[in-house]
Amino acid sequence: MVESSRGPQKGSTRAKADAPDPIDVHVGQRVRKRRIELGMSQEKLGAALGLTFQQVQKYERGANRIGASRLFDLSRVLEVPIAYFFEEMADTALGPTSRARRGLSASTATAYEPDPLAKRETMDLVRAYYRIPDNGVRKRLFELTKSLAVADQTPPI
Template sequence: MNEAARKGVSARSPHAIDAYVGERLRLRRTLLGMSQEALGDELNLSFQQVQKYELGRNRISASKLFEVSRILAIEPGEFFAGFDQITASPLPPVDDESAKIASMVARISDTRVRAQIRSFIDSLSTTDRKAG
């Protein structure tokens, strides 16, 4: 029996850390308003390869992760931030609409306005939980 089978993980499913790093990469890229194609061009990769990294299907090497962090203006360690707090599964994927909203809010320079938006969204999500 191979190691993946012993751990109860499909040999084809991404490892939790690869999926987590990929999701963090996708979130940061989206927040900056950068397409997979544009990031791929910067890295001399196809957009499909960037997509595989983001989905955790392919592992990203340390050197490539360092290069990505430089392009996305983020510390390499930020791709792993919070992973140790996750139990058995990675964060749920961020849908495109949520990523678009996060990107728009991130472009608002007035911190008071961003705080008001966050408070408004929090009140809506609290209302949804009570109704459900």
């Protein structure tokens, strides 16, 4: 986006240096989460939507906003209702409007914390865990993981 001395051009919604809107980031994370759940690559999703994988990456990061028609297409390709993209939205994403964050209101924005369950590492770990065929081994691994997490939080003696 190009800015003139008069400010953003007509039709622009934010200055280039601005951070992505927390709602755009959340929706992008939900797109990524569902794509990974389906075992779909960014290239494959892009092809289904007529986009490049780079465009999909920008949507997933929240760097590019997803319009209504694109959100509709995503819901069909990813086989989820449109509401799926807005589920589990943190209160921080629902805070002040973009208008307020641009200084047009006295409200201030709060930092957006991404959902750790939406990380690829978490999803890969869960998939690997459920590929362990022996229920007893899975249960012991689960107990070991819980004990390591508690031990890490225990203050040294």
